[in-house]
Amino acid sequence: xxxxxxxxxxxxxxxxxxxxxIVPGFFLGMxxxxxxxxxxxAITLFPAKKNVFIVALAAGAISAMxxxxxxxxxxxxxxxxxxxxxxxxxxxxxxKFSTSVVTVSILTAVGTLISGAxxxxxxxxxxxxxxxxxxxxxxxxxPAVLLNTVxxxxxxxxxxxxxxxxxxxxxx
Numbered sequence: 001x002x003x004x005x006x007x008x009x010x011x012x013x014x015x016x017x018x019x020x021x022i023v024p025g026f027f028l029g030m031x032x033x034x035x036x037x038x039x040x041x042a043i044t045l046f047p048a049k050k051n052v053f054i055v056a057l058a059a060g061a062i063s064a065m066x067x068x069x070x071x072x073x074x075x076x077x078x079x080x081x082x083x084x085x086x087x088x089x090x091x092x093x094x095x096k097f098s099t100s101v102v103t104v105s106i107l108t109a110v111g112t113l114i115s116g117a118x119x120x121x122x123x124x125x126x127x128x129x130x131x132x133x134x135x136x137x138x139x140x141x142x143p144a145v146l147l148n149t150v151x152x153x154x155x156x157x158x159x160x161x162x163x164x165x166x167x168x169x170x171x172x
Contacts (some may be wrong), residue, residue, distance in 0.1 A: 047091060
């Protein structure tokens with residue numbers, strides 16, 4: 001792994017950590033997961049299995065440390081690892097279209113849905129949920145899907161342009 005790639009991944013995860021920390025919990029301790037946005041961005045810009053694993057592990061650990069969900073530490077780690085690799089598989093399977101803003105935005109929406117389902121499902125079995133699954137999914141996951149998708153539509157073209165014009169190796 002090249003140092004420039006590692007630094008870029010670290011910056012994206014750091015930005016995700018700041019976003020994850022400052023977004024307040026609003027429904028039974030849950031909040032939209034902005035760390036996902038940066039994790040998905042890192043995977044789309046640097047699509048290699050080792051990068052996906054490192055980003056997922058870092059995102060899971062940082063999300064676990066900054067979660068406001070009671071007992072959400074382990075579900076956060078499970079969620080990020082599962083979601084990152086599922087997102088990566090979807091991204092690779094759509095390789096022909098994967099650099100399109102539309103494709104990346106749709107994948108972000110699907111990835112956020114997967115993440116919400118995995119998080120709530122694992123939290124249900126590990127620590128129990130503070131409310132009904134459907135209510136939590138509707139009140140937190142669906143708004144997070146909208147928020148992350150709109151943010152990706154805005155951020156992806158900007159960051160992709162910066163990475164392409166810089167000397168950062170994309171497929172490292």
